[in-house]
Every structure is written in structure tokens, then in C-alpha cells.
Amino acid sequence: MAAAAAAWLSFADASGAALAAAGGSAATARLPGDLAGAVDGITAHGLAPLVPAQLLSAAVAALRARVARLQAALGPVAAALEAAAAGEGGEDEEDGEQGAAALPEELEDALAEALREACEGVEAATQLLSLLCERVLCSQPTLSAADRAALLAAGPRFRRDAAAALVDAQPGGHSWAALLYRYYWLKLRQLSEAAAAAEGEDEAMAEDGEPGSSSLPHPGWGARLRDVAAYLRALGLEAVSEEAFAAVVCRHLREHLEERTHRAFDERILGPALRYSASTPLAFLRLVLPQGTDGAAALAAWRARLSYYVYEAVGGLRIADMFDIVVDWPDSLPAVEDIRDCLQNTSLHRRFVAAFRKSLTDRLLRPGAATADIIAQYVSTIKALAACDPSGAILGAVSGPIRAYLRGRRDTIRCIVTSLTADEEDAAAQSLLAELDNTEAAAEDYDSDFEGGEADALALKEAERWEPDPVDADPSRASSAAAAGDVISRLVGIYGSKELFINEYRSMLADRLLSKGDYECDRELRTLELLKVRFGEGNLHNAEVMLKDLADSKRINANVKSVPNTATPLRRRRHLVDINALQATIVSHLFWPQLPAEEFNLPSEVSAMLSTYAAKYRSLKAPRKLQWRPWLGTVSLDLAIGDQMLEFNVSPFHASVLMHFQSRPEWPAAELAERMGVAPDALRRKIVFWINQGVLSESRVAGQQLVYRRNEQLQTGPAVAQEQEGMELEGGAADKHAEMAAYEPFIMGMLTNFDALPLDRVHNMLKMFASDPPYDKSLEQLGAYMGRLVADEKLSLEGGTYRKR
């Protein structure tokens, strides 16, 4: 027993001393003789199972001392690094004129040396431990399996314990993470400054992104960094080290990018950023990562990580500026291309959508913004997003708020149609018209409710083109890929139906055509042709007839003028007058918006001209006849007043009013109104125009009636509030919808009973059953109203049939 105890004690002493001393010299491959003897001594006494625990505790005790030494050795290094880091904060403000604060070389050497020493110590102790255990195993083959395993595991276990103890160490009172972060940061800064300096000398280096050793600050610089990194790895501090240099590299890249992006959208920043990430940061990583195949794999992984990081960072920067990028479109194409590439390589879509939507809502969709501006921005958005996301999923997601907002504005359709039909001078209109011209995305992209037979072929074509939406697309929105770049169909689609758009177009076309003093409508024809390509001929048939009416009118007008007054069938020859000053637009009234049917009494000389014209027309076109619409048209006249000669282009009513004052210098209002067949109020609203022109004046003596008087001289007096110029062909859309609202219960009831109905059946049933108020609307009016109900999400329209939602 005593012998066993003595043997054990001598073993413990010898092994403890050996472990403590390990690492001083090169590690041994063999056990020293005295230790081997001690081992044999205890195994002879059967104490082998106790060996691993004893050895481990001895090794850890030795390790503790070593860690304390390491901490002490690193103290100055940590202090120097901290000072450098603190100095850097101030230095930034001075624009880095001192260059990167340098870690004194002897301190860096001390760091490397301390790490090397610790490393070798741990290594030697591990080896010694393993050798001891091996020896025990060899001399005691009869040990139990558990004991054998414990002996075998002692070496690796110590290595783990050592790493854990080292990680917990606080060199110089700082955590490893802080120390290493500062160290790497310093080194990377030095490298990047050296690279920047070298760049001037050697452009080619930047090109291939492989900085040669020439760009390293100085020869030993890289070797030291490499050594430090290697020792850290060997000490099991790989995780801490990697965390530190990853953070350093990312911070470096981020700062680099922030410096380089000056909100300029006309050049790409992604390419240079990627090239940069492959140069300096990668050169740095090449030094700190292990050499050999492991290192190559790690380097490749890092290369991918860095480029991903760049994509994400550049994407983030660009996304924040997306609103202004769209404003600058198309000059901002490079920035949009940046975004496109970033989106392809990252999953920023959701963030992009959220940020862009927010900026749209904050900056654009405001009551103060003009509808035309919103539409212009929407158009730019469509184009820019088509360039950066061909799938259209993002556009679908961001355009929602714009569309909803535009839907809520009353003048949206009018704005769109105006810009499509406006005069050449308008630049914005030109761009929309050009868009209309862009036929490649035309008709086929249209939801083909009415095209019937073609629909299948189109659907097939559509199906062949289908591509899945990106995974992060919002599934609640139908894929709108096909229409992504088609500005017109997107604008028109705001209201969910093209009928509404076409009706508005028709009513504006009517306004334009009827206010013309001639028959020239080349531009309207061109627009119509483009619209036909897009919406299909059937939908624009009315507009086509309207334009044909103009062309026919021109011809008929010439024919009518050439009918001699002496032509035999004109029985009332004696009433025929000279009609040279008269020309007429003759319309096919069923194809035009509702024209005002009420009349007023034209001056006799004018009505004589009109009836002559009508008689001649009848002689040419019997049994057709004309029905005049006296409110419509234009009159150009010269007015001689006093010693002045004035020229006016006015409506027929205004001209008629003026003509009445030729024969009589003054008219009591009531009398003139009666003479003209209008209400005195209506007359007053119109006559204000002449009063404002200084041609007529009104006077009311107390208790007497209102009198209009012609002026003998042109007068410039205070203007009286003037009526809205121009005769509205149809009442405002709102009034019409208000009238139609009476039928809404009928329509809803019908769709409850029948589930789904096409427009013409709704129309017919209303005609049959609606009696209070009686249904007297046209199919188009009903269509417009149903379109409104669809837009209000009360109904839905699918494949030409309406259903309740």
C-alpha cells in the first residue's frame, strides 16, 4: 500500500513538473526516462484508472499559469491598440491626415511572440499528456474499456479545456474580441491605405482585383499578420478571431461604400464596389485565413460572402433613394440597373417594396400633388421597375397605393385621356402618346373580355410565356408579369375596366371635334388608330364613326354648297339664301355622347341659312334630313364697335345674342330671353361674356327690370364673374352616377338571384322591371355605372359577367 502511495506521489510530482515546463523547448516525441519510470511504477500498482483525472488537473493548473503570463504579456499590446482606436476616432475628424495609427512593430512582435509561446506550451503539454496516457495503456493491457477510453480522450480533452480557458482570458483587461477587432481594424486600414497609394502607381492591379505583394505596406507586414492569425487558430481561438475580422471587413466595406455613393444616379456603383470588395478586403482575408486547401475553400466562401454583402449594402443605399431615382428616370438608369442586380442576388424585395411604398405615400400621394404629376411619376415608376424587376411582382406590390389613390381622384381619367389626346406641344403628353405607339406590348396584353375567339390563342400564348413569380412575391396579387412594362394598360387598368376609359375618351373626343372650326382631325385619327391597336376595333367603333362623320361632313359640306339655288326640287326657292358663311358638322347622333337636344331661337338670318342648308342636304340625301343642334359649333365674327374692329371666336349662342343688338340698341332682359327662347337666368349667364368684353352693359334701375344695352364704345370695366366656358356635352360623371344609384338595389337584387349576368341582360331586365324610377339609360351609361360599382368593389367583373362580391 505504502509502495503504491509512494509511486503515485512520485508520478504526480514528475508529471506536474513536466507539464508546467512543457513548451520551453521543442516538444518531445518521447517521454523522458524518469517519467516513463514513474508511469510504470503506478501501473504496476494498478492505479492506471486514476491517471487521466490527475494528469488533466495538473495540466490545467499549469495552463492557468501560462494564461496569466499571456495576459500579462499582452497588456501593453492591448493598451497600445486601445490608444490607437481612441486616436482614430479623433483622427477621422481631421480627415485622416496622419494615416492609420501604427502599432509599434515591437508590440506587434510581442503579440506574435506571446501567442506563439502560449501556442507551443499548449501543444507541448498536450503531447506530453498523450504520451503519458499511451504509456499507461501499453503497460496495462487489461484495463476496462471505459478506462481505456478515458486515457485516449485525455489529450483532446485537454486541448478543449485549454481553448476554453484561453477564450475566457482577458488579455490586458480586455476581451479577445475587442483586442482582435482593434488589431485587425488597424491592419486592414494600413492595407487599404497602402493599396490606395499603390493604385495610383499601378492601375492594372485594381483591374484584376489581385493586389500583388507590392501593395502590402512593407515586406514583414503580411508575415506578422499571417503568424498572428495562425497562432490564434492553433490556440483554438479561431471563432473569436474570425468573428473579429469578419466584423472588421464588413465595417470597412460599409464605410467604403458610404464614402463612394453620393446620391448620383447616373453612374453605376455596384460594379466598382464589387471590384473593390475583391481587392483589398480579399487580400486581407487571404492573409488571415489558413493557407492550403482549407484556406482556399474558406477564401472562396468569403469571396461569395463579400459580394453578397456588397449587393446587400448597395441595394440598401439605392433602395433608400428609389423615389428620387424614379423622379430622375430615365437619366437614373444606371442606378436602376444597380438595383436590378442587387435584387437578383439578394432577397431585398420585401424591404424594397416597403421602403418604396412608404416614400410614395409620404411624398407623392398627397392632396397637394397634381394628378398629372402623380400620373407622370407612376409612369416613370412603371418604366423604372420594369427595368429592375422584369417579373413585375414588385411593381404589382408598389403600384397598389398609387392606383388606389388615383382611383380616388376624380380627374384621373380625364388627365390620362387629355395627355393622350393633347396637342403636340405638350411634352408629357408626347411621352404617353409614344407609349401608345409602343405596340409590341399592345392589344394582346389586354384582358380580353370581348375578343371571343382570339381569347384562347392569347391565353395559350400567355401560358407559354409564364414564369413563376419570385418566391417573395405577394401571393395575394395576381401575377401581372405580362403587363409589367405596358404603361397604357396599367394606367387604363386603374379603374378596372377599359370601358370607363373609352367612354371618357369618347366624350373628350366629342368635345374636341365639335369645337373645331374646320374638319381637320389628323391627330385625332392617329391617336384613334393607336388606341384601336390597343383596345381592339370593336371598343372604339363609336369613335371611329365620329371621326368618319367629320370626314363625311367635309365632303357633304362641299356638295351642299355646290347645289345651285335654282335646282328644281327645291320648292321654296324664294327662301333660299346665301350659305357661303355656313358650314356644318353633321354627326351620326347615336354614336356620339348625348348631344343637347334643346334649342334656342337663332336670329332669323342664321336660321334662314340653316334651313337653306338643310334643304340642300335633303335634296342630296333624301330621305335623310338634318336636325340642327344650335348650341354646338363655333362662330367667328368681326365686331365693329365705335371706331374699333374686334375679332371673336364664340359659341353660336353668344353670336346670336350679339346679333340681336344690331337691330336694337337695348333689350330688356326678359324680352331678349323670350325672343331667344331661353330662361332669363340662362341668358344672363351667357351674356356676361359680352359684358366682360366691354361690348354690352347691363343696368337695373330700382324697381325696374334688367336691361341690356350695347355700348357705343368698347368699355373696360370691372369683370363680372363669368360662367364656365364651354358647353358640357354630358352632365358630370358624378351626377350621372347619382342618377344611376337609384337602380343599384335592382342590380344587386338581380345579381343575388342570378349569381352572374352579362351587361346586356342587366340592361334588358332593368328595362323590363325597373319602374320607379323608370329605366331610361343607355347601355353605355349602365356599363359606366357598373364599372363604377366594380371599382367600388361592390361587384366583380370576370369574363364579361358581373357578380356580387
Next chain:
Amino acid sequence: MTFEVKIKKWHAVASWTWNAGDDVCGICRMPFDGCPPDGKFPGDDSPVVWGICTHAFHLQCINRWLQSQAEQKCPFCRRQWEFKQAVVGGEDSDT
């Protein structure tokens, strides 16, 4: 003092009608002033004709009807169909 209005040009607007009432063609159920289903433009391209029985149809419609029938009869009254000659300028209208 002068006050003289000289009309240089009076551009008026009128609509035409076949003067066949506000009714629809008995064959195609489209208004006379519109066009039959296969016609593209109203007016000259979609004339309205009267038979001696005074029933009126779009020319295209009655022609098709007559071609499809062995006997040339008005689809309304079954009287022998004959086109009524237009009396050019005959009934000078109430314009």
C-alpha cells in the same frame, strides 16, 4: 356710332336622321340611324329602305331576308315586297 356684327364663318352642328321614326329595324333590332350588325358605318353605308307597304328596314337586312325567301314578301305584313321609290326632294321637310 357703329355697332356692326359680321359673321365670317358659322360652323354649325347638326345630326342626321333617316326620318324613319325613333324606331329600330324590324329585322336586326338596331336603330335605323345606327347600322345593322354587319355594317360598319351608319348613314350612307347602312341605308334604310321602305317598301310600298311603308315598312322600313336596313337595306342589308331586307336584302338578306329576300334572298333567303322563295317569295319576295315583306317580313311584317306578308305583302309582296317592292321598294318604294324615294321621292327626291318630294316632301320638302319641316326644317
